[in-house]
Amino acid sequence: LSTLPVVTLLAVYLTDFYEALGARLSALSFYIALARSLDVTSDPLMSYLTDSCRSRWGRRRPFCVTGCWFYAAFLMALLNPPDLSATTMGNYFGLFYILFFLANTYTTIPYDALGPELTDNYEDRSRLFFVSGLYDGIGALIA
Numbered sequence: 001l002s003t004l005p006v007v008t009l010l011a012v013y014l015t016d017f018y019e020a021l022g023a024r025l026s027a028l029s030f031y032i033a034l035a036r037s038l039d040v041t042s043d044p045l046m047s048y049l050t051d052s053c054r055s056r057w058g059r060r061r062p063f064c065v066t067g068c069w070f071y072a073a074f075l076m077a078l079l080n081p082p083d084l085s086a087t088t089m090g091n092y093f094g095l096f097y098i099l100f101f102l103a104n105t106y107t108t109i110p111y112d113a114l115g116p117e118l119t120d121n122y123e124d125r126s127r128l129f130f131v132s133g134l135y136d137g138i139g140a141l142i143a
Contacts (some may be wrong), residue, residue, distance in 0.1 A: 003104060003108065004136070004139075004140040005139070005140050006075065007104075010078075010097075010100075014078070014093075014097075015028050015029075015032075018081070018089060018090070018093045021081060021089050022085070022086035022089050023086060023089040023090035023093055024086065024087075024090055027087075027090035027091070027093070027094065028090060028093055028094075030094070031090070031093060031094030031097050031098065032097065034094070034098065035094075035097050035098040035100075035101045036101070038098065038101070038102065039101065039105060042102060042105045043105055043109060046063075046105050046106060046109040046110070047109055047113065049063075050063055050109065050110045050113060051113075058117075059110075059117070060110035060111070060113055060114045060117070061110075061114075063106060063107070063109075063110035064107055064110050064111050064114070066106075067103055067106040067107030067108075067110070068107055070099075070103035070106060070107075071100070071103040071104060071106075071107050073103075074096055074099045074100040074103050075100055077096045077099075078093070078096040078097060078100055081093070115128050115129055115132065
């Protein structure tokens with residue numbers, strides 16, 4: 001789940017892209033701040049939801065599997081906006097930017113919490129997170 005390339009792409013190019021499409025930079029900045037501010041409540045809420053989830057697939061896996069689909073759908077919508085007026089373009093950006101980061105929370109919080117549940121052994125857990133971080137870094141370099 002290497003999100004680093006995607007988030008870097010969004011941070012560097014997305015505002016320029018939407019500004020070129022006519023959206024006001026002030027609206028884009030507002031929605032970016034709003035989306036990131038929602039993490040203050042959405043991250044702990046997602047942790048609570050996954051901790052209290054009881055399914056035959058486990059506590060974390062259903063969120064990781066379904067969240068990936070939302071993540072991809074909102075990213076595609078964000079990177080392929082329809083032809084809209086300037087004001088509507090800013091609102092479109094805001095809607096899908098917020099939904100994208102909520103999907104990011106929906107996917108990554110359970111994924112990050114999965115590691116400690118796989119083993120109680122400190123060394124195994126360290127090895128698991130090392131391998132995960134290694135592949136995350138390799139994926140970021142390739143992208």
